[in-house]
Amino acid sequence: MNAAIVGIGATDFSKDSGRSELQLAAEAVRAALADAGLEPSDVDGLVSFTMDTNTEIAVARELGIPELTFFSRVHYGGGAACATVQQAAMAIETGAARVVVCYRAFNERSGHRFGQVQTAAAANIDNSWSYPMGLGTPGAMVAMFARRYMHEYGATSEDFGRIAVIDRKHAATNPHAWFHGRPITLEDHQASRWIAEPLRLLDCCQESDGGVALVVTSAERARDLPHKPAHIKAATQGSSVDQFIMTSYYRDDLTGLPEMGVVARGLWEKSGIGPSDVDVAVLYDHFTPFVLVQLEELGFCGKGEARDFVASGALELDGALPLNPHGGQLGEAYLHGMNGIAEGVRQVRGTAVNQVANVEHVLVTAGTGVPTSGLVLAQSVEPVRP
Amino acid sequence: MIDIEKEAARIAEQGESAPRFARDPVNLPMINNWLEAIGDQHPGYTEVAPPAMVQVWTMAGLHGQRALDDPLGAMMKILDEAGYTSVVATNSDQTYHRYLKVGEHLSVTTSLEDVTGPKQTGLGEGWFVTTRSTWWVGDEAVAEMRFRVLKFKPAARSPEPASETPKAQAIRPSINRDTEYFWEGCRVGELRIQRCGGCGLLRHPPGPMCPECGATKPKYLVSDGRGVVYSYVVHHHPQVPGKQTPFVIALIELDEGVRMLGELDGEPSIGLPVEVVFTKVDDELTMPSWRPRADR
Ligand SMILES: [Zn+2]
Numbered sequence: 001m002n003a004a005i006v007g008i009g010a011t012d013f014s015k016d017s018g019r020s021e022l023q024l025a026a027e028a029v030r031a032a033l034a035d036a037g038l039e040p041s042d043v044d045g046l047v048s049f050t051m052d053t054n055t056e057i058a059v060a061r062e063l064g065i066p067e068l069t070f071f072s073r074v075h076y077g078g079g080a081a082c083a084t085v086q087q088a089a090m091a092i093e094t095g096a097a098r099v100v101v102c103y104r105a106f107n108e109r110s111g112h113r114f115g116q117v118q119t120a121a122a123a124n125i126d127n128s129w130s131y132p133m134g135l136g137t138p139g140a141m142v143a144m145f146a147r148r149y150m151h152e153y154g155a156t157s158e159d160f161g162r163i164a165v166i167d168r169k170h171a172a173t174n175p176h177a178w179f180h181g182r183p184i185t186l187e188d189h190q191a192s193r194w195i196a197e198p199l200r201l202l203d204c205c206q207e208s209d210g211g212v213a214l215v216v217t218s219a220e221r222a223r224d225l226p227h228k229p230a231h232i233k234a235a236t237q238g239s240s241v242d243q244f245i246m247t248s249y250y251r252d253d254l255t256g257l258p259e260m261g262v263v264a265r266g267l268w269e270k271s272g273i274g275p276s277d278v279d280v281a282v283l284y285d286h287f288t289p290f291v292l293v294q295l296e297e298l299g300f301c302g303k304g305e306a307r308d309f310v311a312s313g314a315l316e317l318d319g320a321l322p323l324n325p326h327g328g329q330l331g332e333a334y335l336h337g338m339n340g341i342a343e344g345v346r347q348v349r350g351t352a353v354n355q356v357a358n359v360e361h362v363l364v365t366a367g368t369g370v371p372t373s374g375l376v377l378a379q380s381v382e383p384v385r386p
Numbered sequence: 387m388i389d390i391e392k393e394a395a396r397i398a399e400q401g402e403s404a405p406r407f408a409r410d411p412v413n414l415p416m417i418n419n420w421l422e423a424i425g426d427q428h429p430g431y432t433e434v435a436p437p438a439m440v441q442v443w444t445m446a447g448l449h450g451q452r453a454l455d456d457p458l459g460a461m462m463k464i465l466d467e468a469g470y471t472s473v474v475a476t477n478s479d480q481t482y483h484r485y486l487k488v489g490e491h492l493s494v495t496t497s498l499e500d501v502t503g504p505k506q507t508g509l510g511e512g513w514f515v516t517t518r519s520t521w522w523v524g525d526e527a528v529a530e531m532r533f534r535v536l537k538f539k540p541a542a543r544s545p546e547p548a549s550e551t552p553k554a555q556a557i558r559p560s561i562n563r564d565t566e567y568f569w570e571g572c573r574v575g576e577l578r579i580q581r582c583g584g585c586g587l588l589r590h591p592p593g594p595m596c597p598e599c600g601a602t603k604p605k606y607l608v609s610d611g612r613g614v615v616y617s618y619v620v621h622h623h624p625q626v627p628g629k630q631t632p633f634v635i636a637l638i639e640l641d642e643g644v645r646m647l648g649e650l651d652g653e654p655s656i657g658l659p660v661e662v663v664f665t666k667v668d669d670e671l672t673m674p675s676w677r678p679r680a681d682r
Pocket of ligand 1: 582583584585586587596597598599600601
């Protein structure tokens with residue numbers, strides 16, 4: 001795509017921000033614009049999540065953005081993350097806007113906590129097949145998949161735990177991470193309490209307050225801006241057969257995430273690269289089992305083989321596929337995947353705290369178990385396949 | 387004390403009622419009125435009647451009275467006398483052998499097929515009464531219907547909760563016209579699975595339009611209520627309204643082939659044979675849940 005991420009900005013990541021969600025959004029957008037070397041008056045497009053409480057016009061008012069020609073929201077919780085960038089890139093390519101900012105900000109720990117049972121959510125007809133039966137948290141919904149995955153492939157709680165250990169190891173050396181300086185061992189993971197068997201506390205990502213924003217503009221304009229651009233080599237959304245939000249339990253098979261398979265096919269086709277060309281993988285990690293399933297859907301290993309792939313050390317910073325160098329949402333912060341995109345940009349720029357050497361391509365994925373999205377960010381702007 | 391089973395056997399033994407003739411032959415004005423009322427815009431019904439109209443032709447009319455040998459009427463009277471004074475229709479399965487042509491004159495015969503009870507249902511204690519009707523043109527059987535009603539004693543005003551569920555806080559489903567049949571089934575002790583009226587596809591969770599054939603006339607079948615655990619979760623944290631942790635939620639694969647979520651009362655394992663249990667929350671809501679099968 002003829003577009004690049006040219007600015008990234010974030011607030012501090014905390015458990016109690018002490019300010020409104022709108023203030024968090026405004027601070028993140030202002031920081032991203034400063035990073036991009038642009039002014040609020042340069043912005044003519046804004047994109048966010050349907051779940052975000054901050055409307056585009058409210059953010060525009062706070063920033064002093066005078067006019068907008070493009071504003072859009074994307075559905076399905078964390079599945080929207082990479083799709084906000086896709087929306088921005090499409091707007092740039094079609095001329096609908098020239099500078100688009102994607103943002104996500106919330107008080108997810110001190111305010112509305114997604115991990116609690118949202119009684120009101122049962123008002124949705126789809127949820128009426130799960131919530132009244134007692135299945136009402138994202139953790140429990142993932143656990144239902146995880147149990148079947150274990151049954152089919154012989155994966156264990158320890159296999160899930162290795163993802164948490166890697167993320168926390170990377171977060172430990174990231175000063176922006178909530179769990180900076182606090183790595184865990186596999187024994188810590190195994191000793192942590194059950195949340196929804198087979199998921200333990202340390203399989204579940206933290207809850208965070210904060211905001212992240214990303215500035216997208218054309219590749220041409222990107223050349224004149226201060227940072228090395230992160231070119232959007234491919235961006236796509238994915239939804240698959242008989243899709244539900246977190247409860248796609250009625251498909252033939254329960255061991256995959258076919259919506260991520262749709263994203264994978266789209267990304268490899270549009271970018272012209274394959275799994276072996278990926279230098280850093282920022283995979284959505286709200287719950288550890290779905291990181292294993294993503295590795296399989298994205299083609300880094302075969303079905304049921306992720307546990308061996310993970311145990312081989314491939315996900316270490318010096319491994320074949322460094323995973324979440326910022327610490328992911330388990331380690332850095334839970335910002336609905338937007339902090340992962342920012343990390344992807346830093347890896348392409350070469351400015352990350354846990355920088356991987358010679359990064360050409362970064363893969364970023366969005367929320368799992370929901371209709372989702374993905375991105376391939378690249379350092380060079382070579383032409384994309386027609 | 388009325389012996390309901392004995393009375394039922396007596397009525398069943400009488401077999402088929404005498405043929406009762408339709409008031410009018412199959413006719414176009416009635417077909418057009420029916421199509422309009424149902425909202426069916428199919429242009430093909432100019433010489434034949436829509437199959438689903440079959441019962442219409444032999445309806446007794448506004449002031450009609452049941453025939454003396456009508457087995458359903460006779461059984462209802464006995465159950466009324468035994469105190470089962472309320473009625474709710476639960477199933478109507480029709481089979482059509484051919485289209486009915488304008489001008490054909492139908493008759494109907496009915497026999498009592500089955501009376502089972504007493505059953506504890508969400509509505510109260512009751513008996514399921516099943517009849518079988520056959521429609522005839524001359525001596526040719528053209529359609530059949532299996533019809534089931536629940537005759538029940540309305541539950542007392544403050545019914546004892548069937549279990550210890552802190553029902554006031556339990557999360558309630560939202561119910562719309564696409565899903566109403568399921569919750570209605572739970573209230574009468576039936577686990578219903580949506581079945582496409584066009585191609586027969588079984589589907590759960592249900593929806594208004596069949597993804598296989600596009601039909602928008604969903605029906606349902608009553609499941610045997612048996613299946614195996616396909617996957618499960620033991621929920622510990624956080625607290626869930628109306629539940630006491632830890633508790634088990636299982637994804638059940640029913641013998642009919644669809645999957646369904648529900649609470650499982652028992653030690654879970656994948657492949658465990660289970661059967662459905664209905665727990666009355668209040669007059670409006672009865673929840674299906676699962677327990678290990680005794681015969682496993
Ligand atoms: Zn169909």
